[in-house]
Amino acid sequence: MQKSKKKKRVLIYDEEGLSLLAKRLKEIRAEKGFTQEDLAYESDIALSQIARIETSRINPTVSTIFRIARTLDIPVSELFNFKFQKKQNI
């Protein structure tokens, strides 16, 4: 390589998983009759953050998901109750 293109570090971002999680959260939240604002308020999570998760625009931490699960009063595994279809692209 002539100009040693500085390799930009790519962090982990699992698009498929994130959008499946988003979908699952939207579903369950609706079932439970929570608005995003309800969930945000009762979980003490920013409303913008809830929206970001449900539109899979961020890669939340597990603690955020834990807190959501606690508020919705469901096992965490419920939110991850899906199957990957694709091979992961790193």
Place this chain on the structure above:
Amino acid sequence: MQKSKKKKRVLIYDEEGLSLLAKRLKEIRAEKGFTQEDLAYESDIALSQIARIETSRINPTVSTIFRIARTLDIPVSELFNFKFQKKQNI
């Protein structure tokens, strides 16, 4: 307040959930016969990161967990197959 003590922002950190996840990962990884290094290498995740997760010293993102689940060839929900005992302390 005299000196308006600037309130430090406290981010979400679910200790109980994180240590349950750590335990679950350790178990499953052992069952599958992976060392931390195996898992790190095959998942393309830093070894130090795997260790940090298994000692619950960090709060990983869901994509990291997704990638681990993919490598271990298990449903993500397997890693979250536990129940909270405590009320969350915010």
Place this chain on the structure above:
DNA sequence: ATATATTATAGCACTTGTGCTATATTTAAT
């Protein structure tokens, strides 16, 4: 006991998650 393998810690740089606030967009009610 002593190598060897495995796991745990540490520090740094870089990237990104999160909270906050405000605003725009979409959806639902009337």
Place this chain on the structure above:
DNA sequence: ATTAAATATAGCACAAGTGCTATAATATAT
């Protein structure tokens, strides 16, 4: 059609996740 409610976006500051590298501590073999 208007209004109101709900959801989506945006930008900033700050905290923290991640990769990398090196080293320490612990467990396992021999």
